[in-house]
Amino acid sequence: MVDEVLDQLIAAVLGSAKYRAIHPGLVARIGKDELAKGRKLKEAVKATKNKLHQVGGAYLGGQKPYAEWLSDLTEYQYDVETFELLLLEIMENHASTKERVPILDHFYTSIFASLPPFESVLDIACGLNPLTIPWMNLPSGTKYFACDIYGDMIGFVQDVLNLLPIDGTAQSCDVISNPPSTEVDLALVLKTIPCLEQVDKQAGERLLEQLNAKYILVSFPAKSLGGRDKGMRENYEARFNQLVEGKDWAVERFEFETELAYLIRK
Numbered sequence: 001m002v003d004e005v006l007d008q009l010i011a012a013v014l015g016s017a018k019y020r021a022i023h024p025g026l027v028a029r030i031g032k033d034e035l036a037k038g039r040k041l042k043e044a045v046k047a048t049k050n051k052l053h054q055v056g057g058a059y060l061g062g063q064k065p066y067a068e069w070l071s072d073l074t075e076y077q078y079d080v081e082t083f084e085l086l087l088l089e090i091m092e093n094h095a096s097t098k099e100r101v102p103i104l105d106h107f108y109t110s111i112f113a114s115l116p117p118f119e120s121v122l123d124i125a126c127g128l129n130p131l132t133i134p135w136m137n138l139p140s141g142t143k144y145f146a147c148d149i150y151g152d153m154i155g156f157v158q159d160v161l162n163l164l165p166i167d168g169t170a171q172s173c174d175v176i177s178n179p180p181s182t183e184v185d186l187a188l189v190l191k192t193i194p195c196l197e198q199v200d201k202q203a204g205e206r207l208l209e210q211l212n213a214k215y216i217l218v219s220f221p222a223k224s225l226g227g228r229d230k231g232m233r234e235n236y237e238a239r240f241n242q243l244v245e246g247k248d249w250a251v252e253r254f255e256f257e258t259e260l261a262y263l264i265r266k
């Protein structure tokens with residue numbers, strides 16, 4: 001009976017245009033929690049959609065013209081200047097990746113300055129961040145794995161990775177249920193922990209512990225999506241300190257106008 005109601009909830013959520021492409025495992029996980037609170041099906045569907053909005057929909061919104069974007073990028077793939085301008089324009093469509101555009105010229109170069117070149121990178125809950133690869137100065141052939149809950153966006157990310165001189169793979173995932181275990185030089189956990197912790201309070205801690213990476217770059221937003229500060233830096237700083245407390249990890253802190261970042265060496 002409970003399974004039947006959960007199936008109905010999943011079908012109702014995935015049936016709506018805004019959530020159609022979301023990883024079904026995450027819908028099931030959130031839906032199950034909402035039903036366990038004793039909510040009726042209709043209320044549980046609404047609560048599940050609200051949560052999915054907080055963790056994903058608020059950043060990406062509705063359908064995007066992925067085919068059109070890909071066609072433009074393919075046309076200009078050998079014209080570096082135009083290709084990069086197109087990438088920057090497309091990044092504006094993901095509210096979180098968009099905040100990195102004004103700091104992109106110095107974000108990766110300042111953080112990576114003292115590090116050896118990476119042979120493999122994992123971009124967790126990537127949004128449109130893989131479009132920033134040309135600003136990372138990765139050696140050609142670097143293995144790049146990207147994942148996020150949106151199947152359609154991830155399909156587009158895979159198409160973009162295919163245009164870049166790296167060896168890229170993009171997959172739809174729910175990193176709360178399945179933290180990636182691929183061995184990599186660098187894992188990017190950019191502005192993701194607060195989203196995961198809205199669904200499961202332990203998810204951030206579990207992810208950092210389980211990642212099989214030499215370096216982990218963790219970051220937090222400096223402002224809310226609405227542009228307000230609200231003491232966010234201080235709150236996220238305190239949360240990050242809790243997450244690394246008692247761990248035998250070296251941590252370096254970087255502050256940017258729109259983002260607070262920490263480089264962990266495991």
Ligand SMILES: C[S@@+](CC[C@H](N)C(=O)[O-])C[C@H]1O[C@@H](n2cnc3c(N)ncnc32)[C@H](O)[C@@H]1O
Pocket residue numbers: 026055056059096097098100124125126127128129147148149150173174175176189190191192195196
């Ligand atoms: C704040 S955005 C950050 C996006 C990207 N890392 C960046 O900094 O540009 C959070 C991202 O997490 C994704 N997300 C939320 N929950 C997730 C989950 N359980 N597994 C994988 N990705 C998730 C969302 O779709 C969204 O793209």
